[in-house]
Amino acid sequence: METWEDTELCFPQLLNNSCRKTIRPHFETTLISILLSFNSLLTAALNLLVIISISHFKQLHTPTNLLLLSLAVSDFFIGLLMVFQIVVIDGCWFLGDLMCTLYQYLDYIITSASTGSMVLISVDRYVAICHPLHYSSEITQKRVQVCVCLCWICSVFFQCLILKDIMKQPGSYHSCNGECIFFINYIAGLADLTFTFIVPITVIVVLYMRIFVVAVSQARAMRSHITAVTQTGKVTAMKSEMKAARTLGVVVVLFLICLLPYYCVALTGQDNLLNASSAAFVFWLYDFNSCLNPMVYAFCYPWFRKSIKLIVTFKILQPDSCEANIL
Numbered sequence: 155m156e157t158w159e160d161t162e163l164c165f166p167q168l169l170n171n172s173c174r175k176t177i178r179p180h181f182e183t184t185l186i187s188i189l190l191s192f193n194s195l196l197t198a199a200l201n202l203l204v205i206i207s208i209s210h211f212k213q214l215h216t217p218t219n220l221l222l223l224s225l226a227v228s229d230f231f232i233g234l235l236m237v238f239q240i241v242v243i244d245g246c247w248f249l250g251d252l253m254c255t256l257y258q259y260l261d262y263i264i265t266s267a268s269t270g271s272m273v274l275i276s277v278d279r280y281v282a283i284c285h286p287l288h289y290s291s292e293i294t295q296k297r298v299q300v301c302v303c304l305c306w307i308c309s310v311f312f313q314c315l316i317l318k319d320i321m322k323q324p325g326s327y328h329s330c331n332g333e334c335i336f337f338i339n340y341i342a343g344l345a346d347l348t349f350t351f352i353v354p355i356t357v358i359v360v361l362y363m364r365i366f367v368v369a370v371s372q373a374r375a376m377r378s379h380i381t382a383v384t385q386t387g388k389v390t391a392m393k394s395e396m397k398a399a400r401t402l403g404v405v406v407v408l409f410l411i412c413l414l415p416y417y418c419v420a421l422t423g424q425d426n427l428l429n430a431s432s433a434a435f436v437f438w439l440y441d442f443n444s445c446l447n448p449m450v451y452a453f454c455y456p457w458f459r460k461s462i463k464l465i466v467t468f469k470i471l472q473p474d475s476c477e478a479n480i481l
Contacts, residue, residue: 164246164332173332176245183243190240190438193445197233200448201226207461210470213481214457217298218282221275222451224302228268229444235261236441247334251325254334259321262313262346265440269354270305272409274298276361279403284368312349316342351417358406365403405450412443457481 165172178186204226208214238257241247247254278298282289320327320337327337338346416436451458460480464470469478 164248171331173246173330178244186243187240190236190243193438193442194233194236194240197236197441197445198230200445201230201233203462203465204448204451204458205230206465206470207458210476211461211478211480212476213479214461215295217293217295218275218278220295220298220302221271221278224305225268225271225275225447228264228271229447231260231264232268232441232444235264239438242334246332248332251328255317255320255324257334258336259313259317262317263309266309266313266350267306268444269350270309271302272406273354273357274301274305276358276406280361280365283365316346347417351413355410355413358410362403362406404454405447408446408450409443412439412446416440
């Protein structure tokens with residue numbers, strides 16, 4: 155029979171109230187730590203390149219890119235928060251109950267803002283493809299800025315309501331010292347599921363289905379009018395819009411693939427109780443999506459590849475580099 159003497163404790167000095175460590179082979183622990191560290195560094199670095207690119211070059215100051223900037227900011231912070239997964243790799247949390255609550259709160263805010271940014275991107279593409287004549291008047295830089303700010307502000311206040319129990323009493327749901335669990339009661343979990351998963355995903359899927367139908371019909375129309383000289387400029391513009399829609403469609407699909415397992419586990423868990431160590435793969439997949447987005451941009455957006463070249467060669471430090479032609 156296993157005894158306390160046979161078990162490694164997170165806090166050996168607290169014999170009666172210490173959590174037990176997750177015992178893994180040393181090689182496995184080292185490999186997981188290296189992979190998580192690499193993933194965290196790569197995610198933060200790639201998204202930082204997106205942030206610098208869109209913020210620095212004036213040609214990229216468009217409504218659509220502003221939404222990509224919001225998404226990149228949330229993905230960048232997700233990359234930084236991956237460091238905390240390394241902290242609990244052995245099942246022990248040594249940073250205290252307050253830091254555990256702060257980590258959980260920031261994680262929920264950032265992922266909620268990321269989902270909101272995806273919805274705004276879908277709306278942007280919907281208007282651009284389905285109502286192109288109204289796009290420039292309806293989707294303005296100022297309106298997008300307001301929507302992005304509202305997205306982040308609503309995420310902050312909404313997650314305050316969702317996590318109010320653990321914020322009032324940090325660590326109240328911990329069964330032992332050294333534990334950091336994600337806990338949401340049934341009502342709060344239902345609200346979180348509805349407003350950060352069901353509603354946004356429904357909106358995204360419906361909008362992109364509509365975009366797909368309109369894009370197919372417009373592609374047929376363009377083929378029939380491609381020879382008309384007066385239509386050339388319009389056709390070129392529409393091709394550009396549809397290419398952007400396809401690229402962002404890939405981003406949305408990857409987002410859904412990485413998001414679904416997390417909510418499936420959350421739905422099957424009692425009272426939405428998820429231990430960060432036992433659900434490591436689900437959390438990693440959710441976070442790995444933040445690393446995929448910049449990779450999609452690198453393959454599909456020439457301007458991103460050009461801006462990376464200017465950034466890594468430090469040419470953005472030159473005077474008037476923000477006026478560079480990278481489109």
